[in-house]
Amino acid sequence: MDSVKRCFARIMLMLLSGLVCMGSVSAAELRLDRPVIWHEDDRRSVARPEERDPNLMWTMINDSVMLPLSRHTDPVRMFRRLAGLFGDTEAVSPAANVNSLDELPNSTWFTNRIGLRPLTTDEVSRGPGSGLGPERGAPWTVTSAKTQGVTPGFAVRDAAGFTFMIKFDPPGNLGMTSAAGVVSNRILHAAGYNVPDDAVVTFRAEDLVLGADVKIKGQDGRKRPMTQADLDDILDSVERLPDGRHLAISSRYISGRPIGPFAYRGLRKDDPNDHVPHQHRRELRGLYMFAAWINHFDTKQHNSLDAFDPGGFVKHYLIDFASTLGAGANGPTPRYGYECTLDLPIIFRRGLTLGFREDPWRRLTRPGNLSEVGYWESREFEPFAFAPLQPNTAFANCTNRDAYWAAKIISAFTDLHLAAICDNAGYQDPRASVYMARILCERRDKIARACFDRVPPLDFFRISGTRLEFADLGRERGIYPTAETRYRIRPVLVDVARRPLLEGEWLRSTETTFDLSLAPRVRTQAGVKSYLRLDLQVDRGAGWSRSVVVYCDTGAERVVALER
């Protein structure tokens, strides 16, 4: 009787899992006879949304406790995870804003750059603007200042009329956060995200003039007119270079009117262009891998910004990268990036193991005599173990496909790109620049390897006559340098709704091209528009990978869809 009950329970469980996962199947039902979408239609002119000012305390509690609790008790996730044991189903549904090639169309959130086309080292290291900071033709006019917080700062207007925020490094870490901020800024921009124009600048006190009617918050919390003495106090309170110059990061105010940060979950309800819940946006899910790469542990929503563009739509920015690359706005901290602020699973694990399982971050050391480098390393780094200070719903939704998309972009950065970025980031010690670039390369390779192991990196398919050409990013980008690689392909004739009509045999090759004329002949049924489906697999010595499925319109010599 018990065995009957157990069997019934199992069947019910499997049925429920299957039922839940049907959603993802229907979501993927794309039509092959439609053109590939490369642009998201989210720049329609709309009324300016209200400014958001989310409460920092609640955000921290919600992100750290309430939302993780909700995720871990969500039955759909549980069933999907269960179903994942029997197939390729992931715990969350696929990203909602990808095109039929599993790529991300350009939008107000993201513009494809290095992921889709080669960039020169100059383009990568220049960033979104000039990359030079405020213009030096005339003294900079101080227009506002802040004395609260760990590091003081102020805003200046340059001769060209642009306003920049000037922020200093935390005490005892001159150059660390400012240079790290610029490196991360360049990387995220080249990847495709919207970021402000940041630069490391040096200046002397005489390069500044105090503007008229500038207010400052006094010790009592009240605002009063700012005096030259206040400005001098700020400058005296921060470290200087040996030659007496001040070193800081300048961040140009972004164009458009700021309307507060974007949330990593839900929609901005007063923005009619915002249709995809943010936790289902691929660029925000995939940001997890970028954040892991540059150890951007402070990815709370307050480090993002929406701006109402003069064009009448909302543009979404990532801002403030001081807490990246092993640096931190409060000084370098080894734990950051390895644990959330309140990481309950890790706390429980430590409790149960009596602390005998050594935390990887305890092994971290800063490189000797490189004062501009924080806890920046690649040996202990595990891409999928990266933990931002506050758990993030979009990051928690990052599927293997999202991670692969990010890794594809990350691996497009060459050693030369990264060296150029670090060289131009404003490090005072050239050895620091070399060290930072080396670790970036090593972390890039680790991410690519981890993601390419999960999703075969066969990409950028083209039909040329009867030949199918594709790129093996794992081989091209040196992620599997020693592996012997072979490929196999199986042609299948399908209809518009991807239903198989006729299946061919596997063809094998050691090159990234296949002659489709060698495929077994498939007959086209009369009156039915058919497409060629190609199942591709790669073997690097550990057996055949999962399939990458490519749909081609052989007549039009066009790849129309792709499934991973």
Add this chain to the structure above:
Amino acid sequence: MTTTDKMLILTLLIFPAIILSTLMMLSSSSLAEPVAERDGSESRETYWGHLPPPVDSTMAVYRKPPRSVGEELVRLPWRVVGLPFKVSSGLLRHGIIYADEHGSFKQLRRLIGPMTGPFGIKFRLVAGGVGGLGFGLDTRHHALFDPGNEMRLLSKFSLNGSTAVALGLHLNSRESRSYLFSAGYNLLTAAHYYGRGATTVAEDESTYTRELAWCGVGVNQTILPRLTCGVSAYYSSAATRGPRNPGGDDPALADVFAITPTGYGERTGGLISRLVLVHDTTYDDGRPASGGMRSLGLSHFHETVGQGDDFITILADVEQYYPVVKSGQTLALRGFYQWIVAADVDSIPFQRLLTNETPYALRGYRDFRWRDRGLAVLSAEYRWPLWASTHADKLGLDLYLFSEHGQVFAHWDEINSGNLTHSYGGGLRLIGNGGFAGRLEIGRSGEGAVWRLQLNQTFQSAKGGVLNGFSQAVLR
């Protein structure tokens, strides 16, 4: 006008119009081009070939696909069950935002968090032990008139009527010679007495009221690096009487013991002179991971109020910390020995005998469970960090397990395995940004379990001295 002329005029009129409209169309399309990357990505070949321009057929409004019936079906009961949690979460959200916007968290941080300046007042909560649940304030000043002068005023008021107030001053603390001043008052309405010796039984539990007061000064002189000599003189008063609530659940001392111990119902007073040598190689009082503290003390009590004899107390306390592997674990070991040298021990008031009054010795047993002229304890505590906000020595939480073995004795030959008590337990230690902040502990012995929330160190108890509010009225 010929047809040719008409054609010419028409051409002259239409051609500029076509040019103009074409130009307008071009300019409007470039203005309206919504998606094109300004750095020219549209015009360049990509890995997928040439990307099409943003026209209707290559643009789309993406939306999250609707959930499947299966998902909705599975989610339905979860939604129903989760409704109260959702409502609670909403209420919590509004409550937190309201409290934050009205500065409540800042005020709370000031009360319980690290002090941001030299002066601060913190809220105290103490629970467990004979003091019961108590509240109080911890007032500190790290630079009283001078950066080297420390002041601490501790108070605690328990629900059972117990009261404790202690003032400690450590002047010139950064110099090799520093000066101490301490005064305090401690009323305990439910002190326990089980008899004297290692063979008393838990069933003989009785209660009484104890009142202590002290006031005195001391000098600490650094002799060698990390070796300090302390000399102090205190006036001490100790009185006992019947329990505050004679008809309560706990029997009074006089009801349990036909012959009440020496000093019961009396007040004794006298002068305590003390000489202590302390060798301290620990770096802080928060999470010492290495080094140790060794104390050797000699105290003399000269009774001025009462009829008892003078006596001497010898104290030896050795604490050692060993780091275990690399994850911040520490093994803390402690050996503690105290002995009263007196011509006639029976003449010493019972409230001045050695006992496990405080949670520094024989944890797992109720306060005052053991009492005699000698006390020897061996402790081992294994601590490992559970959580740290930033760095290991900053705000964080440790978990620990302990094992404690010891006994009271009247003579050396009473120290044996038959009299030895054993206890074990564990707890959580909260480390504040300013060092140790408190511990929540449960200890278990053959007589049951004892839990307590305490704000004092078990190890390193001598560190901080009078600033930790330790009673100087009795020789412990």
